[in-house]
Amino acid sequence: MLTQMRFDILTIFPDYFGAPLSCGLLGKAIAAGKVSVGVHDLRGWAEGPHRQVDDTPYGGGPGMVMKPEPIWKAIDAIRQDGGTRPLVVLLSPQGDVFEHRRARAYLESGRLLLICGRYEGVDHRIAEHVVDETLSIGDYVLAGGEAAALVVIEAVARLLPGVVGNPASVDEESFATGLLDYPQYTRPPEFRGWRVPDTLLSGDHAQIDAWRRAQAKALTQRKRPDLLERIRG
Ligand SMILES: C[S@@+](CC[C@H](N)C(=O)[O-])C[C@H]1O[C@@H](n2cnc3c(N)ncnc32)[C@H](O)[C@@H]1O
Known part of the structure; x- marks a missing residue:
């Protein structure tokens, strides 16, 4: 590399x-x-x-x-x-x-x-x-x-090792996985009545991973079905 x-x-x-x-x-x-x-x-x-x-x-x-x-x-x-x-x-x-x-x-x-x-x-x-x-x-x-x-x-x-501080950022984002990235949220947990999904506040990492995988797939299906077709090959 x-x-x-x-x-x-x-x-x-x-x-x-x-x-x-x-x-x-x-x-x-x-x-x-x-x-x-x-x-x-x-x-x-x-x-x-x-x-x-x-x-x-x-x-x-x-x-x-x-x-x-x-x-x-x-x-x-x-x-x-x-x-x-x-x-x-x-x-x-x-x-x-x-x-x-x-x-x-x-x-x-x-x-x-x-x-x-x-x-x-x-x-x-x-x-x-x-x-x-x-x-x-x-x-x-x-x-x-x-x-x-x-x-x-x-x-x-930004794909070069060491350019982005955390290499996971590059490996997990849109297109690198073949899918679009899952939705991201930060504090506050509620903003103008719009709540962060409960799963993300649960602290249960297995559940969070599953939620993110499902969201990434659903978002890709909705916005870029061509990417999913490519994965299915
Ligand atoms: C005004 S453009 C020329 C467009 C050309 N007459 C055409 O219709 O295909 C001038 C230059 O901008 C660059 N350029 C414009 N659009 C681009 C694009 N979508 N991707 C990459 N380079 C682009 C190219 O280097 C191109 O030679």
């Missing part, structure tokens, strides 16, 4: 990542050296006085398309740098949809290079011939891949 993870991000907005990479569990994991993140400015590989990374689309149409050459050069340079060869992932609404199993697989890779598109997206030759895979974080369109890169980094990094 890996104990460290390296992420590289290729972006035209390196400043985007300052606060998210310094806060919370991720910020602590980076400070502790468990996770490292290299943020690379794509314009560093672009040519000309304006370091242009985009151009008009062949065939016409709205918007601009990201040019292949700077992205290819950047990937080539980042791959050579830093030992382990990264798995190269282009963020795209046209990619495979991100989910827990893929986050686990990314963790096993040890190093991930995330390519953030902007504008109308990236020249298709990058998806076809250069990257290892394309990944979507859901069926909607963002203005750029930066928010998607953060989603991937946070989901993968």
